[in-house]
Amino acid sequence: MLAEIKGLNEECGVFAIWGHEKAAEMTYYGLHALQHRGQEGAGIVTTDGKKLNLHKGVGLVNDVFSEDEFTRLKGHAAIGHVRYATQGGGGYENVQPLVFRSQKNSMALAHNGNLVNAHALKSQLEAQGSILSTTSDTEVIAHLIKRSGNVQIEEAISSALSMIKGAYAFSILTEDQLFIGLDPRGLRPLSIGRLGDAYVFASETCAFDLIGATYEREVRPGELIVIDNDGFRTSQFTSPLQRTLCSMEYVYFSRPDSDLNELNVHASRKTMGKQLADEAPVIADVVTGVPDSSISAAIGFSEATGIPYELGLIKNRYVGRTFIQPSQELREQGVKMKLSAVRGIVEGKRVVMVDDSIVRGTTSRRIVRLLKEAGATEVHVRIASPPIQNPCYYGIDTSTKGELIASSNSVEEIREIIGADSLAFLSTEGLEESIVADRDMNVHGVCQACFTGNYPTEIYPDTVIPAYKD
Numbered sequence: 001m002l003a004e005i006k007g008l009n010e011e012c013g014v015f016a017i018w019g020h021e022k023a024a025e026m027t028y029y030g031l032h033a034l035q036h037r038g039q040e041g042a043g044i045v046t047t048d049g050k051k052l053n054l055h056k057g058v059g060l061v062n063d064v065f066s067e068d069e070f071t072r073l074k075g076h077a078a079i080g081h082v083r084y085a086t087q088g089g090g091g092y093e094n095v096q097p098l099v100f101r102s103q104k105n106s107m108a109l110a111h112n113g114n115l116v117n118a119h120a121l122k123s124q125l126e127a128q129g130s131i132l133s134t135t136s137d138t139e140v141i142a143h144l145i146k147r148s149g150n151v152q153i154e155e156a157i158s159s160a161l162s163m164i165k166g167a168y169a170f171s172i173l174t175e176d177q178l179f180i181g182l183d184p185r186g187l188r189p190l191s192i193g194r195l196g197d198a199y200v201f202a203s204e205t206c207a208f209d210l211i212g213a214t215y216e217r218e219v220r221p222g223e224l225i226v227i228d229n230d231g232f233r234t235s236q237f238t239s240p241l242q243r244t245l246c247s248m249e250y251v252y253f254s255r256p257d258s259d260l261n262e263l264n265v266h267a268s269r270k271t272m273g274k275q276l277a278d279e280a281p282v283i284a285d286v287v288t289g290v291p292d293s294s295i296s297a298a299i300g301f302s303e304a305t306g307i308p309y310e311l312g313l314i315k316n317r318y319v320g321r322t323f324i325q326p327s328q329e330l331r332e333q334g335v336k337m338k339l340s341a342v343r344g345i346v347e348g349k350r351v352v353m354v355d356d357s358i359v360r361g362t363t364s365r366r367i368v369r370l371l372k373e374a375g376a377t378e379v380h381v382r383i384a385s386p387p388i389q390n391p392c393y394y395g396i397d398t399s400t401k402g403e404l405i406a407s408s409n410s411v412e413e414i415r416e417i418i419g420a421d422s423l424a425f426l427s428t429e430g431l432e433e434s435i436v437a438d439r440d441m442n443v444h445g446v447c448q449a450c451f452t453g454n455y456p457t458e459i460y461p462d463t464v465i466p467a468y469k470d
């Protein structure tokens with residue numbers, strides 16, 4: 001579904017490249033491919049071996065960069081970032097990469113995720129005299145690196161990483177080195193590719209495809225990679241724990257043409273649709289998916305049941321962005337502007353409407369109504385993920401617990417609220433089976449905490465759930 005009307009939002013996307021004469025341009029294209037992960041800001045930092053060059057701004061990648069910038073963004077290495085802004089955390093100063101300049105050892109940082117002990121670390125840093133100028137976790141990491149007292153930056157980064165907890169995929173660029181790292185459980189996705197002799201890194205492999213890079217492997221949980229003129233080196237800054245890659249990346253966030261942890265996202269969604277059909281079959285005339293992210297699951301549901309798949313819902317791609325509209329009423333208006341039911345397909349039919357998830361229920365209610373107004377005789381809603389009952393502390397905006405319709409309503413109550421003739425969700429076992437299948441849990445395991453409440457890391461009383469713009 002459409003992020004801005006569903007109330008689910010990814011926090012950001014990371015891209016990095018080392019060893020390419022057009023590093024800034026490649027990063028620009030990479031960020032284009034990752035644009036769905038954040039639309040509030042974008043930035044690129046390059047190094048030419050002597051100094052870091054930065055350009056960043058608020059808005060879409062296309063709004064932030066023009067041809068002129070690339071004459072200044074010189075160098076053989078770059079890191080880039082697209083960002084979804086948190087409440088009070090929007091604005092230029094929080095757009096990444098953040099650059100920290102000093103006479104020697106300037107560095108730029110970009111990261112994706114959320115630190116569960118950021119609050120405690122900020123207090124500690126401030127008590128020690130650090131002045132934090134942004135509300136971003138990225139700055140906390142930078143201060144920890146600067147204050148660690150280790151002369152070698154590699155050791156300083158390892159030491160800083162051992163202090164932070166939560167979910168993070170990060171890139172750090174200095175004048176002469178690139179560092180890439182992933183949290184010990186690999187909650188956020190990060191892949192390694194090659195483009196000729198250059199190394200590339202991206203939150204999603206769709207960024208590799210756009211620039212013609214080939215996939216090499218995933219960054220391993222707890223891994224710290226260093227690339228410089230001496231080549232590519234890797235070490236573990238901590239022992240890897242069982243992988244718990246965010247399952248919502250497969251369900252909803254990532255692009256269907258991306259492979260996450262060596263599983264294609266579209267294929268995993270089709271399997272989710274098939275599992276859902278096995279778990280909650282229904283007699284109907286037509287299956288339709290809510291565009292875009294639910295179409296794969298709808299195809300899987302259709303293939304498993306033999307009920308034909310049709311384009312019963314169409315997305316209007318050229319309307320304005322609705323998330324800037326403040327009220328619930330206007331948001332619903334936004335749904336109406338963005339989606340249309342195809343009367344010729346659904347009129348007089350029993351329709352299975354497959355969606356990837358339900359957050360607040362507002363969007364589902366509106367779509368059920370759209371289908372019924374277009375003449376559907378029955379609307380059976382099938383959700384290709386379990387009910388979201390808990391907030392995410394790892395960088396995904398799933399709304400607060402109170403706003404999650406499944407946190408305080410049974411499936412039957414939700415069915416009634418959204419006006420469906422029947423409603424079923426995929427089980428947590430079915431979701432895990434769709435992603436992990438017979439693969440090794442240690443390497444391919446997933447986080448399902450927003451469904452189960454079993455968080456894979458400690459959660460502290462002062463752990464902040466990012467308050468997102470709505």
Ligand code: SF4
Binds near residue numbers: 396
């Ligand atoms: S809690 Fe949910 S959204 Fe957050 S990382 Fe885990 S699966 Fe992803």
